Amino acid sequence: MTARVDGPDKVTGRARYAFEHPADGAAYVWAVPSVIARGTIRSVDASRALALPGVLAVITPDNAPRLPGTGDPELALFQTRAVAYRGQFVAAVVAGTLETAREAAGRVVIDYERAPHDVTLTASHPGLYKPDFVNPRYETDTAAGDFDGAFAAAAVRVDATYRTPAEHNHPMEPHATVAAWQAGTLTVYDATQGPSRAAGQIAAVFGLEPGQVRVIAEHVGGGFGAKGMPRANVILAAMAARVTGRPVKFAVTRPQMFAVTGHRAPSIQRVRLGAGPDGRLTAVCHDVIDQTSTLKEFTEQSAVATRHMYAAPHRRTTHRVVRLDVPTPSWMRAPGECPGMFALESAMDELAAAFGIDPVELRLRNEPPVHPETGQPFSSRHLAGCLREGAARFGWAGRDPAPGVRREGRWLTGTGVAASTYPARAMPSQARVTVSPSGRYQVSIAAADIGTGARTALLAVAAESLGVPAAAIDVSIGDSALPPAMIAGGSMGTASWTWAVIKACGALRDQVRARDGAVPPGGLTAHADTAADIGALPAHARYAFGAQFAEVRVDADTGEVRVPRLLGVFAAGRIVSPAQARSQLIGGMTMGLSMALHEESAMDPQFGDYPNHDLAGYHIAAHADVQDIDAVWIDEEEPELGPAGAKGIGEVGIVGTAAAIAGAVYHATGIRVRDLPIRLDKLLT
Amino acid sequence: MARVTTADDTSSELSLRVNGTAHRLRLDHRTTLLDALREHLGLTGTKKGCDHGQCGACTVLVDTGLADTGLAGGPASGRRVNSCLLLAVMAQGTGITTIEGLAAPDGELHPLQAAFVERDALQCGYCTPGQICSAAAMLGEAAAGWPSAASASLSPQAGPVTLDAAEIRERMSGNLCRCGAYVNILAAITDVAREAP
């Protein structure tokens, strides 16, 4: 197994993240967040802030430079006096030191005209509407057959509503930017999942040509979707640098990340399943209630996975969203699939219990031969293999389904299973490969490594494609000056980049062969663009699948839940970098465990924010919460998704984990928890 | 150790001894050790994850001589602390070791650093320096016989603590990892704990 190539830099502290890039004479920015959830700014008094020695500027809606590109309201900083949610950045201080900037920010006095706010999502909210599409561009509703009639006639029915809370991505590295202008060109060291796209979007905000913005992201401390698009930090830093004429450093504070860097909105999901006496589904309906901000519509596509998971002739999926005075939601690891499969897979578990059918068997009985809604063939689908392999490894055979009957001392024990899925896609990307006369290769692509091991994967495919040792190859990523590439997101990074890199390597190899191996003094270069290849992909259904197994113990006195074992078995095409892939899958499952047991941003309607806005109040799984987690994969050929045949595994790991754990909790206690997180008070009897 | 400031001075001339090198700085008293390292000494290996002692990414090691409170005995490897909650002015007179100071002068990796690479005990790497510094101190604490909340026995006769999985998980819980590298971090630390004399 190849070790992660950036491992040594990271374990020695040599790896530099955005905020850590040296900038001579840099000033520091501290943002001022709004303390109202809705209303307008009547006035800003910066006098006491400006009076502090070392304060260079206080940027407010009164004096902020006009931004030509206000298409994304989240990036249109200080362009309006309207306040859309509590925590929105409404002013900022630039000062010579961090401490002065922070102190001055506390001295900015803002007079608000406060308006009543609505921050509460309910299933019957009068403001719910049908959006034109759901994230990223799926149809809002689908339907086939006669769900209502089939459901009413079904031999066995499940009708349950599941709730997931607001959750926050919380990469360990807060969003941060170092920005500097030089002769009309902006250079930012930014914590981003996609330097190419970010450069274009930032340029649009400032009315620049894309070539006038350079985004460098050599190492990124996690993203999980929150760094998938530019956030207020990069705009604020660039603006502050322009206003002061100095390089500027800005890091979002952890509490501020609860408002301005995106999050997963809460969901209310009703799942109805109807099946015949043989356990085969006849009717499937998944209705999603979602919320977004008043600034931007983002509707998480939580019912979309239901469209392809199980066969059933009568089906319906719907999404409705309401605009509330809350922060703007955005991508968080497996948007749509993650909360949606918690609901669907929990409902499947309830159906299995209602039938008395083994939950693995129930899923095997409902495997669809083609995509149940579009009729498209699956490029490759091995969910059944994952379920069988997982059941064998986990010791599932002979499981007594009776809930609440196993006890070891003070611990109630149980096991659960859930299916997992995530779309497998690739997006156009470009790559360049050069070889020098000395035989040194350089691979360049504006990919980003946010912890996935991208560098290592690209090195591996380049070595294989070129037919040379990895030691002869340098891989450059993380810079928008390099050939443009898809963001590290949607589990599309590896598939998109390896496609371009393999194509470029192949072209270079041809050039070298054509010269009988003689590289001219100026070297040789090959360039590849996969846009046409991807455009030519047949209209097939492409997904990674997996099966998640969980064992839990619940303290009979306190309701505390422990998860001694999690096993994920996945089918995701070719696994390019086994060690890093296993880490990613386990990382996803760990996040799924955290989602199941710990994570909740609880909105307080009195204020319109999350009072638990720090890492002591918002719990993510700690070392002691994580016991045995293993992830394995079964061999799978993915014939369509590029020369690597890789499906992407960054997100599938989180999908289904929470449902497996919830099912195991039911098996242990007889208590069905339908609203996450599963905290002890929900299990205390 | 007398430090000469008056009640009205809001900054001080400090000497900070980091990784064996003494640095003389004039710092605002509000400057944390973390920001002194990152912003004033160019030592960006130590990370700011939350700035409130809630994530452990800022973990560094300080000598047991910290603040002269007669801390006889204890781990020889130094004490792990959250540098974000330690004011730089409080850290005078004690040796500080950061991630940059763990490898040998010739560049040979500390056993924990090597194990983390070997076991892929990292992904994005942002929590990694804190994890490694924390683990280094933890090995010393266990060798000194310090119990943890996971210890089956508090008995002082128990001697050095055997670091099984439950012990390592509990002792490392002050270092959060959002990428979820915990499983491999445990493996890496276990490798080194087994080798330790």
Place this chain on the structure above:
Amino acid sequence: MRPFGYLTPPDPAAAIAAVTGRPGATFLAGGTNLVDLMKLGVATPDLLVDVTGLLPGRIEPVPGGGLRIGAGVRNSDLAADPRVRAGFPVLAQAVLAGASAQLRNMATVGGNLLQRTRCLYFQDVTKPCNKRVPGSGCPARAGDHRNLAILGGSPHCVATHPSDMAVALAALDAVVHVEGAAGPRALPLGELYRLPGDRPDRETTLERGDLITAVELPAPGLAARSAYRKVRDRASYAFGVASVAAALDVDGGVIRDARIALGAVAPLPWRARAAERVLAGRPATAEWFGRAADAELAEAAPLPDNAFKVTLVRNVVVRMLCELAGTELAGAAS
């Protein structure tokens, strides 16, 4: 954070004088709570008087078999001390259940006693809080109070004291030694803290400039058979949802003496005296343990989202006492 001066006085008297003589001055020890609060803007001193070099930093035996723990002793050293582990296991367990290793290495005993509540509204200076600003209101009652008090609260404040160590010390009848402008004095731990009543801003009976110098424990006796159980939402590194410190002396199946203190359920470490009174001279059975817990919890005044703490505390008390007594648990649940 406002700029501040920093002093390291040569002796405790000078430190006390420095704090008494300046309204914006405050003592600094480990800093793990104070620096956090300063970053939040909750604490706004203009002078820090560093006492880490002045506080007694050792644990000394006292005649009679007790221990005198210097206020400057770091939490981790306290928990590792062989005499504490052998004679007062509840204390070692309580300390080890708190915070993280990094925080325990810095936090001092004195600072641990005086740490402020982690109520989310207290910590947020942009929101009303009667403890920070008397009369401004308590949004926790209508807001997020899942982790707050079921005992000892008032209409003005339902904050909880977050210390685990203090709960164990409360069960052990610890005595706190204080130096102040008026000279040295000693007071039982139970007299250190105030209930919120209508003045939640007054948390302790300390006067300005008072410096805790030591905590004294009586001879082990009962304490040698003691334990601490902390229940929280994460397996580690989280504040408690409820915790119990208990010590039990059972002879021939009869309870000779019992000590019980509750944590994370009240504005101060809660000594469960009603429960202790019920237990005196009673059979060491799960049924009596349950009755004792019920007696203590009879005055609980839970809020809608923390009512579960009543059941939780009862269950933990019963289980712990059964384990300490070696009694079977079956049939104890109400």
